[in-house]
Amino acid sequence: MQGQLEMRSAGIENNSDKGKKMITEDYLLNFQEAEIIGDRIIFWALNSNGIFSYDLKNKTLDCLSKTEKYDNAEFLFNGCAAYNSKIFFSPFNSSSICIYETETDEIEYIKLEKKGLFSSVFVYGDKIYFWGFGKNNVKVMLYPSHILQDLDELTDVSITSKPLIVENKVYFTIDEMGGFCEYDLSDGSKFRVHKLESDCKFNTISYAGDCLWFSGDKKKIIAWNTIDNEVQSYPLTLTNVNQDITWNEFFFDNSFVMGKYVYYLPKKTNEIIRIRIDSGTIEIVYVIDGANGGNFIRISDEYGLIVVEGGNHDAICDIFVEKRGTLVRNDEIKVPKGSELEKYICWGSLESRFNTLNRFIRSLTQTNLR
Numbered sequence: 001m002q003g004q005l006e007m008r009s010a011g012i013e014n015n016s017d018k019g020k021k022m023i024t025e026d027y028l029l030n031f032q033e034a035e036i037i038g039d040r041i042i043f044w045a046l047n048s049n050g051i052f053s054y055d056l057k058n059k060t061l062d063c064l065s066k067t068e069k070y071d072n073a074e075f076l077f078n079g080c081a082a083y084n085s086k087i088f089f090s091p092f093n094s095s096s097i098c099i100y101e102t103e104t105d106e107i108e109y110i111k112l113e114k115k116g117l118f119s120s121v122f123v124y125g126d127k128i129y130f131w132g133f134g135k136n137n138v139k140v141m142l143y144p145s146h147i148l149q150d151l152d153e154l155t156d157v158s159i160t161s162k163p164l165i166v167e168n169k170v171y172f173t174i175d176e177m178g179g180f181c182e183y184d185l186s187d188g189s190k191f192r193v194h195k196l197e198s199d200c201k202f203n204t205i206s207y208a209g210d211c212l213w214f215s216g217d218k219k220k221i222i223a224w225n226t227i228d229n230e231v232q233s234y235p236l237t238l239t240n241v242n243q244d245i246t247w248n249e250f251f252f253d254n255s256f257v258m259g260k261y262v263y264y265l266p267k268k269t270n271e272i273i274r275i276r277i278d279s280g281t282i283e284i285v286y287v288i289d290g291a292n293g294g295n296f297i298r299i300s301d302e303y304g305l306i307v308v309e310g311g312n313h314d315a316i317c318d319i320f321v322e323k324r325g326t327l328v329r330n331d332e333i334k335v336p337k338g339s340e341l342e343k344y345i346c347w348g349s350l351e352s353r354f355n356t357l358n359r360f361i362r363s364l365t366q367t368n369l370r
Contacts, residue, residue, distance in 0.1 A: 040102075042100065046076075051098075077090060078091070078092040083128060086102065088121050090131070091115070095115045097130070118131055119133055127140050131163050133159050134158060153191040160201075161204060173204070178196040180202060201218075202215065202222070206262050211232075221275055223280075236273070236282065240289075242266075245267070251266075252264040253294050265294025267291075273285065
């Protein structure tokens, strides 16, 4: 499907053979994270309030569940993580945790005392960690117990990034200059706050080549070697800074590792940049006027989609393909003036999460993942 897109509620059709619902190709679905279970990609659709499954083998898309009572709400669940045959969806605009059983298609909701604001969820051992920004917003569940407990060591820590799990440790940035945290998942008593020799407040963190790579509110990238504690600073020359973004101090919205590089996706700057892990060489790989956030969808070790949100109402996002060290512009999604999609552009909670599922699937089925 080419050109302009619009919201089409008629995109959901009955599928009597499976007793479920299927989605026509032109239906717009927004999602943030997904889990691959066997030959299926399973995710929560942010704007459709339901769990969807794409079959990689048969190339069919099913609506597994619609949550009708939440029809007027958006962004109910944020991240997702698989544990045995179950998928846990972390609540963001919901007062329940959603658990999907992949073998039976059964869905369970665990009621919370108050609405959740978790940005992510991950599993370590037999524990499920629900992770949010700010203070006192990390909870842990020992399944099948439905009880969420505070992670006491982190109740007074102001978290500014999603968790980065490296072996048995989780790393994350905090709201203080040059600070980040290391938490040992195998022994909760081992909690350390690191202060790098830096005047930079961090908000992105990646791991590659024995180093943690940080960016933040200054024009530089900081690498901290986890083996010898050596700190290296790499200055940036950013000439395409979006001066209209005054409410956010960070230059980049997200970072990820692909091949020999760490990529940084734009926020206050309009540039997609990358730094070579072995040499520290920095290059600008793309400039997008009005860029205002970015997200990365990893498909395999050599292939991923980059979704960069546009900074105006003419373009929701640009989609790039990173494959074996080459960044290629794959598609652009535009918004008709006065269309239903415009309301999503104005809502910051949905920033950088726009993607048309048919484009995602089309790119996905070209890989050697299955």
